[in-house]
Amino acid sequence: MHPKSVILEDAHAVLQSSFLSDLRKLGTLVSKRGSSLEDYEKSCKEASILVASGGSKIDKAYFDRLPNLKLITVFGVGYDGVDVKEAKKRGVLVTHTPAVMKDDVADMAMALLLNCTRELIEAHKFIERGDWMHASRPLMVPLTQMKVGICGLGRIGEEIALRLKAFRCEIAYFATHKHEDAPYQYFDNLENLASWAQALIVIMPLTDKTYHMIDSKILKALGPQGYLINVARGKIVDTEALIYALDHKEIRGCGLDVLEQEPQIPPASLLNKPNVVLTPHAGSATLGSRNAMAQLVLENIKSYLEKGEVLTSVPELKKA
Numbered sequence: 169m170h171p172k173s174v175i176l177e178d179a180h181a182v183l184q185s186s187f188l189s190d191l192r193k194l195g196t197l198v199s200k201r202g203s204s205l206e207d208y209e210k211s212c213k214e215a216s217i218l219v220a221s222g223g224s225k226i227d228k229a230y231f232d233r234l235p236n237l238k239l240i241t242v243f244g245v246g247y248d249g250v251d252v253k254e255a256k257k258r259g260v261l262v263t264h265t266p267a268v269m270k271d272d273v274a275d276m277a278m279a280l281l282l283n284c285t286r287e288l289i290e291a292h293k294f295i296e297r298g299d300w301m302h303a304s305r306p307l308m309v310p311l312t313q314m315k316v317g318i319c320g321l322g323r324i325g326e327e328i329a330l331r332l333k334a335f336r337c338e339i340a341y342f343a344t345h346k347h348e349d350a351p352y353q354y355f356d357n358l359e360n361l362a363s364w365a366q367a368l369i370v371i372m373p374l375t376d377k378t379y380h381m382i383d384s385k386i387l388k389a390l391g392p393q394g395y396l397i398n399v400a401r402g403k404i405v406d407t408e409a410l411i412y413a414l415d416h417k418e419i420r421g422c423g424l425d426v427l428e429q430e431p432q433i434p435p436a437s438l439l440n441k442p443n444v445v446l447t448p449h450a451g452s453a454t455l456g457s458r459n460a461m462a463q464l465v466l467e468n469i470k471s472y473l474e475k476g477e478v479l480t481s482v483p484e485l486k487k488a
């Protein structure tokens with residue numbers, strides 16, 4: 169062990185205090201919040217380990233401020249905020265926390281889908297307003313036998329498919345390649361999947377290729393009876409196109425756990441709509457997932473300090 173390692177954390181909002189205490193056992197923990205600017209900049213120069221969140225933006229300028237950096241551990245499965253090419257150039261290892269939160273994120277996708285198809289929030293408001301005494305709610309769309317397209321069939325996508333199967337939905341997916349052993353219909357074209365589907369669930373990493381992949385064309389293809397669910401990254405959906413599609417009834421509704429900017433007060437046109445459900449990037453926000461993610465970050469740091477190796481490297485930096 170290197171008890172003097174300086175560990176910088178840039179993920180405070182999602183880290184529990186017990187995890188911060190565990191990090192302190194592995195080195196000197198520095199956060200921006202608890203330090204003067206001068207001390208913080210000094211610590212940045214010494215830091216060899218950075219604990220980041222999915223929302224941290226680790227670009228070239230950030231690397232320049234951390235000349236001794238050896239390891240970035242991302243508290244989350246998505247690491248789109250890290251410039252991995254720059255990390256590779258500088259010999260910095262990058263880890264993330266895949267798999268451990270897949271069930272909870274899949275559950276969130278289902279919760280959003282059910283909330284959209286049954287308008288639970290609106291139904292709750294209906295009761296609160298006292299409307300039940302003199303009015304009735306419109307009839308909703310059944311989820312059973314609905315055609316649901318999954319956009320991305322990684323670990324979380326597979327869990328979503330298992331849940332949809334239990335609801336006896338028809339399942340198809342779009343991915344960069346066909347998964348030979350997946351028992352679902354494969355579309356190599358997202359627009360065709362959107363045309364086929366009554367609901368589209370997005371669970372793909374954010375990359376240059378997937379940025380604004382859900383655009384006006386895809387939403388039009390999804391159609392006036394279609395629902396969009398996003399449990400991946402906000403920037404995969406072109407929000408302006410989504411608002412247009414909702415306002416012009418080109419799609420029926422959406423459930424979003426993620427937005428283009430986070431945290432944020434969402435655009436007014438997404439608020440107070442019975443057919444829009446928003447949650448604050450909470451897919452993995454359960455005790456079970458967050459503890460497992462914390463454990464994996466700690467194990468990666470320990471393994472790095474003891475053996476110079478990590479357990480869950482991001483795929484691009486995995487040793488052959």
Ligand code: 8YV
Pocket residue numbers: 222243244245246247269273276398399400425426449450451452453
């Ligand atoms: C999210 C995540 O909660 O790990 C990540 O990178 O963003 C997840 O834990 C989820 O994908 C959004 O619903």
